[in-house]
Amino acid sequence: MRILLLVQDPLGSGANFTRAESLGKEFERLGHEVWLAGPPGRSDITPGRDRASGIRWLSPPGLGRRLLLPAAFSPWILFGILGRVRALHPQIVHSFGHRPAASIPARFLQRRQHIRHVADWSDWWGAGGIAAERSWLGRRTVGALDEVLERWSRVTADGLSVATRHLAAMARSWGIGDERILLLPGGARIDEIHPLPQEAARRKHGLDLGDRILVHAGQSAFDLPFTMDCFAEVARQEPRAKLMVIGDNRGLSLLAGRQRGVQDRVIPFRHVPYSHLGELLACGDVMLVPFANLGLNLGRFPNRLGDYFAAGRPVVTNTTGDLGRLFEENAIGLAAEATPQATAQAVLRVLSDPALAADLGGRGRRFAEQRMAWPIVAGEVLAFYDRLPRGVE
Template structure:
């Protein structure tokens, strides 16, 4: 098959880009021709073309601010996409979200082609979702556009992949036939080269060998407030614990922790290359994934889950959405109540039980190589495509 993956996010900085690329690599490994279009990471006038594990990736040109380009709202990028796609033919067009640079590009192609149009729904953008946290003006402008767009695009697509059971139910409520829906959670891509063992990884990275290291990977998100509030309570029970923050946009979080006198227990790594991530994950004892109970979190599924299970480490999270249900059902971590004191106590109890930690880590590792590997999920999506084309 000739498969086109469209995402509005900037290359490497957007969760939808990582999701689309991960699926694309799995589809390419199964012998299919895959092209992935995204926004450029940096503004520029020319497309940037590369090949990654069989996936032709094209970062489309755009000159507007990063927030506009990465938000799928850039008119100059949309025109560049239309020019680039003119005359090309695909069997499947898989759209990751609904913003104009994605939806209008797909509709342009489908006017002159018989491609199957698939929509991936991975976040709740409109009312009851991200729109509710925006300013009054943006909530009533962009929020209404998102609310209409994500639902209208879902109805018009030939098929829909959904990241959560919540969005599966929403898709059914929109009148989509159940046979046209495919559940596609976050997957894992185990490294081709096994990461070093914990002690070796720590020596390579210059980390203390004897301390308990707790990893949080990602950008700033309101859920990180749980970590900020829980750390003093954790240190009262596990004084050797150190919080390792990996990702961009966390300097303000680090400054707040330092102002609270917790700087000696926090290491901010910043943004690192994906190729280096495996060593940092291998160095950790526990993966932290605070995930408070709200509709936005119930609807989505955090991308870093795949990295966590591929590392073979236990996860501490909250009993929210598909993530909480999966962690409980698969025995790959522990669930904490939605408050800092209980979250800290849950982490401390896990750190005090190395046998349980190892068992949970092994189950997570097996899950990453089995049902939740992108190879397994890619085969599922491929069968879904075939069913839509039949």
């Protein structure tokens, strides 16, 4: 089967790309022909077939970016993507993101070529979600546009993959039936991230063997203030505590740490490929997934959670959204009330109990292997494609 994956993020970056690429790799392993199209991004992703994954990349020149337009809204990039995908004639198009670079080419193929379209929904962008965290002007411009496109791109699709139960409930309230909805929280790259010896990993990266290291990896800045509040509370009670921040927000993390008086205990690492992420995660004593009590977190399932489970390290998060229910039902980590004090106490409990830490890490790894591995998730998505009804116009 020929499958087209459309992303709104520049190729190589963003949560939408991570979800699409992870599925695409598994589809290729199962013998399908996968094309992944989106705005131009990382320099090592160029049009053509990737030797490692087998995915075929499609991307137009980055004229819109040079004109300082957001890639997902650029008309030049939109028409460039349209011109490249219209000749593919896939059996399925799966769009990741509601903005024009992904949603309009998907709708075009659905209407003009009668190709089944599945829309992926992994963030709540409209009022009550991300829009609520924007400035007054941002809510009335980009936020309002996101809200319109978010709903339009979902209700017009033949099927919908959603990251959380809250998004599924919103879809039902818009008249989308259960037969058109697939709950797709996320996956784990168990073949790329493995449990590794902590001492060797720390020596390789020049980290003190006696430090108690918390790890926070990811690209979202929305939970950053809460993350630093939680760490400051841990640091107040544990003098050896350090926070390793992995990703594009390391500068903001240092600034937030300075505001809380813990900047000298923040260890920043730039974004690293999955082939090297496992050895950084191995340096940590506790993996931190702070989930503040924000509306947008009802519509998010962090991609990094699967990475943490794959690394076999204990995870501490909060009861916000779907995470609390997931942790309670499967005993795969600690989920605390979404306050810095409660989160810090959960972290300190794990740090003080090596047996608990080892047990939670092992449970998380087994959960990743049995429930979250991308090959398992890809099989569920393919089965959804097969049973998907056609008929949305």
